[in-house]
Amino acid sequence: NAGVTQTPKFRILKIGQSMTLQCAQDMNHNYMYWYRQDPGMGLKLIYYSVGAGITDKGEVPNGYNVSRSTTEDFPLRLELAAPSQTSVYFCASSSPGTNEKLFFGSGTQLSVL
Amino acid sequence: QKEVEQDPGPLSVPEGAIVSLNCTYSNSAFQYFMWYRQYSRKGPELLMYTYSSGNKEDGRFTAQVDKSSKYISLFIRDSQPSDSATYLCAMRLIQGAQKLVFGQGTRLTINP
Numbered sequence: 001n002a003g004v005t006q007t008p009k010f011r012i013l014k015i016g017q018s019m020t021l022q023c024a025q026d027m028n029h030n031y032m033y034w035y036r037q038d039p040g041m042g043l044k045l046i047y048y049s050v051g052a053g054i055t056d057k058g059e060v061p062n063g064y065n066v067s068r069s070t071t072e073d074f075p076l077r078l079e080l081a082a083p084s085q086t087s088v089y090f091c092a093s094s095s096p097g098t099n100e101k102l103f104f105g106s107g108t109q110l111s112v113l
Numbered sequence: 114q115k116e117v118e119q120d121p122g123p124l125s126v127p128e129g130a131i132v133s134l135n136c137t138y139s140n141s142a143f144q145y146f147m148w149y150r151q152y153s154r155k156g157p158e159l160l161m162y163t164y165s166s167g168n169k170e171d172g173r174f175t176a177q178v179d180k181s182s183k184y185i186s187l188f189i190r191d192s193q194p195s196d197s198a199t200y201l202c203a204m205r206l207i208q209g210a211q212k213l214v215f216g217q218g219t220r221l222t223i224n225p
Contacts, residue, residue, distance in 0.1 A: 004156070040121045040217055040218075041217055042117075042119070042201060042215040042216055042217040042218055043157070043201065043203075043213075043215040044215075045212060045213070048212070058212070090156050090157075092156070100145050100147050100159065100162040100203075100205065100213075101159045101162070102149075102157075102159065102213065104156025104157050104158065105156050106154070106155055106156050107154070107155070107156055
């Protein structure tokens with residue numbers, strides 16, 4: 001039972017480069033989320049999705065894009081990486097009606113230099 | 114003013130001590146209140162949740178919600194070194210239920 005799987009675990013980008021953070025879940029959850037966690041700042045919602053083909057912005061969406069073509073996958077795209085995007089990124093999923101219980105992946109630590 | 118405020122610590126206590134972790138919030142419309150535990154280099158995992166005001170107990174853990182004061186607490190009794198982690202409070206509305214608002218997290222260390 002894999003749960004929520006994120007790849008890669010670590011990545012270093014140069015300013016202006018682009019990359020995609022991958023997220024997959026095998027629990028058949030409708031809802032998926034992307035958060036970023038900065039030291040001492042808690043978790044900030046970037047984007048979320050309530051089902052395939054449906055996405056919406058969270059609190060800090062600028063500089064990111066998402067797509068949801070299947071129930072299982074929810075990739076996060078960074079275009080023109082900036083130092084301010086240095087953070088730990090977490091993908092999570094949940095079922096409708098139990099949104100208090102998010103299942104998180106183990107995170108991607110991203111540094112933009 | 115942040116919607117949810119949590120003392121980031123760090124908090125260090127001896128094994129066996131009672132630990133109190135707290136969050137305050139400003140939005141009176143929050144209805145669901147959660148505590149997540151996050152071990153180093155791992156994603157958060159749900160520890161406890163409560164709906165509206167009141168207490169909830171699960172083993173050594175007790176969650177309290179005081180909506181009149183906009184204040185929630187997590188108590189850990191007989192703390193163990195394995196309780197060493199960052200604890201994040203989170204809350205959500207009923208409307209727009211997809212969005213959780215997290216506190217900053219409190220880093221807790223239990224010393225043997």
